[in-house]
Amino acid sequence: MSILKSKFKTLVLSVAAIIALSTSSLTQAADTIKVGILHSLSGTMAISETTLKDTMLMLIEKQNEKGGLLGKQLEAVVVDPASNWPLFAEKARELLSKHKVAAIFGNWTSVSRKSVLPVVEELNGLLFYPVQYEGEESSKNVFYTGAAPNQQAIPAVDYLMNDIGAKRWVLAGTDYVYPRTTNKILEAYLKSKGVPEKDIMINYTPFGHSDWQSIVSDIKKFGSTGVKTAVVSTINGDANVPFYKELGNQGISAEDIPVVAFSVGEEELSGIDTKPLVGHLAAWNYFMSVDAPANDEFIEAWQTFIESEERVSNDPMEAHYIGFNMWVKAVEKAGTTNSDAVQAAIIGVSVPNLTGGYSSMMPNHHITKPVLIGEIQDDGQFEVVWQTSNLVAGDAWSDFLPGSKDIIADWRAPLSCGNYNVKTAKCSRQNYE
Amino acid sequence: MLTKKCLAWFVLFTVLAINPTSASATPLDEAITLLKSKSFGDKSQAVNLLAEQADESAKTLLNTWLEARLYYIKNDKRLVIADKQDSSYVMVDALSHEALGTIKKRKLKKITLNNQLRGQIRAALAVMDLRSPEREKRLAAVEQMLDRPSPEYAALLSPLLAEESDRPVQEAMCAVIALGQLSSEDKTLHMAAVETLNNSIHPVVRNRLQTLQQQTNDPVLAARLKQVLQNMDSKLQFYGFLENLFFGLSLGSVLVLAAIGLAITFGVMGVINMAHGELIMLGAYTTYVIQLLMPNSIGASVLLAIPVAFIVSGLVGIAIERGVIRFLYGRPLETLLATFGISLILQQAVRSIFSPLNRSVETPTWMSGSWEINAALSLTYNRLYIIIFCLLVFAMLFMILKKTLLGLQVRAVSQNRNMARAMGVRSEWVDAMTFGLGSGIAGVAGVALSQLTNVGPNLGQAYIIDSFMVVVFGGVGNLWGTLVSGMSLGIANKFLEPWSGAVLAKILVLVFIILFIQKWPRGLFPQKGRAAET
Numbered sequence: 001m002s003i004l005k006s007k008f009k010t011l012v013l014s015v016a017a018i019i020a021l022s023t024s025s026l027t028q029a030a031d032t033i034k035v036g037i038l039h040s041l042s043g044t045m046a047i048s049e050t051t052l053k054d055t056m057l058m059l060i061e062k063q064n065e066k067g068g069l070l071g072k073q074l075e076a077v078v079v080d081p082a083s084n085w086p087l088f089a090e091k092a093r094e095l096l097s098k099h100k101v102a103a104i105f106g107n108w109t110s111v112s113r114k115s116v117l118p119v120v121e122e123l124n125g126l127l128f129y130p131v132q133y134e135g136e137e138s139s140k141n142v143f144y145t146g147a148a149p150n151q152q153a154i155p156a157v158d159y160l161m162n163d164i165g166a167k168r169w170v171l172a173g174t175d176y177v178y179p180r181t182t183n184k185i186l187e188a189y190l191k192s193k194g195v196p197e198k199d200i201m202i203n204y205t206p207f208g209h210s211d212w213q214s215i216v217s218d219i220k221k222f223g224s225t226g227v228k229t230a231v232v233s234t235i236n237g238d239a240n241v242p243f244y245k246e247l248g249n250q251g252i253s254a255e256d257i258p259v260v261a262f263s264v265g266e267e268e269l270s271g272i273d274t275k276p277l278v279g280h281l282a283a284w285n286y287f288m289s290v291d292a293p294a295n296d297e298f299i300e301a302w303q304t305f306i307e308s309e310e311r312v313s314n315d316p317m318e319a320h321y322i323g324f325n326m327w328v329k330a331v332e333k334a335g336t337t338n339s340d341a342v343q344a345a346i347i348g349v350s351v352p353n354l355t356g357g358y359s360s361m362m363p364n365h366h367i368t369k370p371v372l373i374g375e376i377q378d379d380g381q382f383e384v385v386w387q388t389s390n391l392v393a394g395d396a397w398s399d400f401l402p403g404s405k406d407i408i409a410d411w412r413a414p415l416s417c418g419n420y421n422v423k424t425a426k427c428s429r430q431n432y433e
Numbered sequence: 434m435l436t437k438k439c440l441a442w443f444v445l446f447t448v449l450a451i452n453p454t455s456a457s458a459t460p461l462d463e464a465i466t467l468l469k470s471k472s473f474g475d476k477s478q479a480v481n482l483l484a485e486q487a488d489e490s491a492k493t494l495l496n497t498w499l500e501a502r503l504y505y506i507k508n509d510k511r512l513v514i515a516d517k518q519d520s521s522y523v524m525v526d527a528l529s530h531e532a533l534g535t536i537k538k539r540k541l542k543k544i545t546l547n548n549q550l551r552g553q554i555r556a557a558l559a560v561m562d563l564r565s566p567e568r569e570k571r572l573a574a575v576e577q578m579l580d581r582p583s584p585e586y587a588a589l590l591s592p593l594l595a596e597e598s599d600r601p602v603q604e605a606m607c608a609v610i611a612l613g614q615l616s617s618e619d620k621t622l623h624m625a626a627v628e629t630l631n632n633s634i635h636p637v638v639r640n641r642l643q644t645l646q647q648q649t650n651d652p653v654l655a656a657r658l659k660q661v662l663q664n665m666d667s668k669l670q671f672y673g674f675l676e677n678l679f680f681g682l683s684l685g686s687v688l689v690l691a692a693i694g695l696a697i698t699f700g701v702m703g704v705i706n707m708a709h710g711e712l713i714m715l716g717a718y719t720t721y722v723i724q725l726l727m728p729n730s731i732g733a734s735v736l737l738a739i740p741v742a743f744i745v746s747g748l749v750g751i752a753i754e755r756g757v758i759r760f761l762y763g764r765p766l767e768t769l770l771a772t773f774g775i776s777l778i779l780q781q782a783v784r785s786i787f788s789p790l791n792r793s794v795e796t797p798t799w800m801s802g803s804w805e806i807n808a809a810l811s812l813t814y815n816r817l818y819i820i821i822f823c824l825l826v827f828a829m830l831f832m833i834l835k836k837t838l839l840g841l842q843v844r845a846v847s848q849n850r851n852m853a854r855a856m857g858v859r860s861e862w863v864d865a866m867t868f869g870l871g872s873g874i875a876g877v878a879g880v881a882l883s884q885l886t887n888v889g890p891n892l893g894q895a896y897i898i899d900s901f902m903v904v905v906f907g908g909v910g911n912l913w914g915t916l917v918s919g920m921s922l923g924i925a926n927k928f929l930e931p932w933s934g935a936v937l938a939k940i941l942v943l944v945f946i947i948l949f950i951q952k953w954p955r956g957l958f959p960q961k962g963r964a965a966e967t
Contacts, residue, residue, distance in 0.1 A: 041789075042781075042784070042789070043891075044891060046784075046789040047789060047790055047791060047889070050789055050790075164548070164549075175936050203934065203935075204934060204935070204936060205935045205936065206935060206936050206939065208891075208895055209935060210885060210886040210887070210895065211684050211687070211885075213680040213683065213684070213813070213816065213927075214677070214680050214927055214930045214931055214935075215930075215935065217676060217680070218931060224636035224637075224640075225636075225640055226636075226637065226640035226641070226644075238791055238887040238889065241791070241886075241887050242885060242886050242887070245796075245885075246813070248801065248802075249801060249802060249803055249813040249814070249815060250803060250811065250813060251802070251803055251805075251811065254548050254551075255548050255551050255552045255555070256580075258548060270790075272791075272793050273793060273795050273796065276801070278501070279546075279547075279548045279551060375546075375547055375548065377501065377543075377545075378501050383545045383546075383547070385473070385547045
């Protein structure tokens with residue numbers, strides 16, 4: 001089934017990609033700085049990624065209104081990798097070699113990032129990746145502005161364990177690299193906290209799964225032993241909607257079995273009736289409902305730009321906001337858009353985030369962020385019920401996996417290494433798994 | 434006004450007697466101040482105060498709070514109940530229920546809740562509802578106590594049991610009291626409690642009995658408990674089997690709905706229509722558009738969407754047949770490519786018109802929730818209706834093909850085109866109508882799917898492969914085959930799933946079909962006779 005389907009899907013997507021209008025500009029103005037935007041505008045991921053493309057266009061427009069960068073105007077180069085992972089690599093190559101962009105902002109899924117990685121490393125480009133991911137990676141050329149597992153998954157589990165008192169765990173995810181790695185980390189973390197094997201249930205489903213009856217019924221049975229049970233969901237994309245619908249229909253409320261999700265944000269909720277979801281949780285570094293002047297300003301600018309009061313903002317948008325501003329500041333600091341100079345300048349750069357604080361770029365190319373836990377409300381927004389008291393720095397290599405415990409990433413000279421083993425004092429030069 | 438004041442004073446005095454520290458304000462006032470606090474700890478105290486109060490105004494406050502309708506006005510901190518109307522909010526005072534006109538959302542601040550508070554409020558309301566004159570409310574209250582047991586409930590219910598006249602409520606109360614007795618120190622009560630709970634299959638009861646079995650050192654009680662638990666488990670196993678069967682039938686009915694239109698276009702006409710999935714998608718979008726047109730009657734809009742989706746998808750189908758497919762009869766490869774192209778065009782058209790984002794189709798209230806047969810078995814309404822709907826569509830299609838003139842002509846043309854033409858059947862017209870019928874049924878399937886899955890441009894892709902699988906497995910050209918194969922694939926999938934996981938279950942089913950087709954290439958119900966050879 002899945003083999004046939006994926007083949008069929010690739011066929012569909014590649015045809016779609018040929019048909020889809022490439023909005024890349026052909027005009028070659030000499031005195032602009034080009035910024036590449038690598039987000040899918042068609043295919044499965046278009047739902048999430050189109051918004052990020054628009055966010056980037058808005059940020060670039062705002063920067064140009066402020067007088068551009070280094071006295072030059074910024075010019076966006078938009079390409080459409082059409083949710084097709086190998087095409088991401090081709091498009092990245094096109095952006096770097098043909099359009100000579102100074103930086104790329106893009107990707108959503110981890111497979112697409114893994115596909116782009118060798119290209120940006122080979123051509124020494126800059127990639128700003130705005131989505132929460134599974135960690136276990138630190139590349140010289142990539143800046144991870146989304147959350148690493150210790151900035152999202154681990155604090156969420158801590159909240160459920162300490163504040164809600166959960167003792168039995170369901171780890172449910174879509175069957176691909178992010179959920180599998182995150183669940184591996186969480187399983188190791190839970191076991192280190194003394195949760196026995198029999199109290200952890202792990203379940204994977206295909207992309208776009210829509211028939212959740214059996215799984216929800218299993219969760220219900222697993223959770224009816226009288227011990228507080230919580231579900232940690234790494235279910236991705238639109239499979240979440242039928243999942244929550246089924247939870248509601250089978251009468252599982254957030255008070256009985258809370259579900260904390262890492263891929264459900266305001267954008268995903270805007271397409272559905274949220275009444276059955278009220279009380280379920282999400283862990284992010286930003287919520288649209290956060291009460292901060294910077295956030296109000298951002299939302300107003302966004303809604304004016306997109307010409308709709310109905311549009312929402314979400315966490316990956318904030319990540320792009322932070323990443324873009326960091327890049328601008330680093331370029332100003334370096335006085336050039338040269339990749340090596342920017343890489344050196346950006347470490348330590350600190351810019352305001354939208355939750356009322358500052359985020360800074362760490363030597364491991366991850367950033368500092370607060371972690372917020374929100375409960376879904378009936379208007380599709382989140383109410384923050386818990387947050388970390390301090391900023392949490394992203395950890396590239398998880399402390400809970402045996403293979404990566406002793407590994408650190410530090411891109412400052414003299415170490416300059418994404419995979420340095422502190423025990424053997426060796427840099428393996430293997431910057432990702 | 435006077436009576437209200439009296440009441441307030443009365444309340445003040447009674448509470449003062451219990452809690453002499455809060456002399457400055459009435460508990461209600463105090464609760465209201467605490468409500469508006471940012472800290473969830475303060476709010477939890479407010480719930481406790483309101484629960485002690487236990488009068489009508491406390492009840493309304495708790496109820497509206499739970500429904501997320503409780504706000505306060507930002508500048509004067511007045512507590513109001515507000516409901517959204519168009520772009521602004523209509524307010525009434527939360528205590529006096531005096532109408533206060535409308536206000537912009539920005540000027541209101543919602544009294545927020547979290548899960549612990551929701552549980553606390555529900556428990557408080559359940560205690561208040563125990564004396565309600567309506568039996569449904571009392572039953573719900575007692576059942577809520579059974580679901581989330583607390584040691585004090587037994588003492589609370591014991592005096593009420595004698596007054597209760599309604600059998601189901603009485604039984605539920607007995608169960609709660611017996612549960613309480615199980616935890617009591619008095620060991621003599623245990624045996625009687627176990628006997629009371631003998632027939633229950635409630636998970637809470639089962640857990641409690643299981644812990645008692647581990648704790649007890651009385652051999653007679655332990656033996657009885659073992660018996661009761663075994664009995665309970667065999668019942669649960671039976672209901673688990675029924676539940677799985679239901680899941681299988683519901684997955685099967687979705688497969689049949691998606692495939693049955695294809696059984697006509699592919700099965701009867703022999704056209705490989707890759708745009709079939711997109712015709713389903715059009716049906717789902719039709720539901721969405723109709724809901725947009727009549728936002729106030731969701732239930733009716735879904736019913737109305739059925740004929741409209743049939744017409745929309747049917748017309749698109751006829752247009753595809755007249756515009757493209759009729760030039761390609763007898764050339765399956767070209768048909769495949771052309772219809773694949775059409776499917777891409779339809780997808781992109783929907784993307785351009787409705788945006789690439791998924792659209793939200795609301796579920797009518799009669800289709801959400803589940804029918805609770807007992808504590809172990811509940812059937813979700815949306816799936817139940819879709820099984821019934823699938824059978825209805827099947828029966829109607831069957832009648833059309835067997836009992837109407839169109840059906841007769843369709844069968845005649847598919848069996849022997851030349852002979853049918855010689856008998857005066859306008860075969861071209863029949864082709865268009867048949868294709869339209871198959872496409873229309875796809876649209877109807879889209880209405881059903883809009884209630885189960887996401888309505889987006891990719892909806893069709895998810896079902897096209899499954900549809901072909903069902904039709905080929907069932908035997909091309911046979912409607913019964915489609916029904917039987919869809920249902921059996923659904924059931925097989927659902928019985929494999931708990932054992933192998935969702936991903937592997939799908940692979941196993943596909944492998945099975947490949948092997949099956951190797952042995953019986955014509956599927957479950959092969960067509961017999963001369964028609965099969967042409």
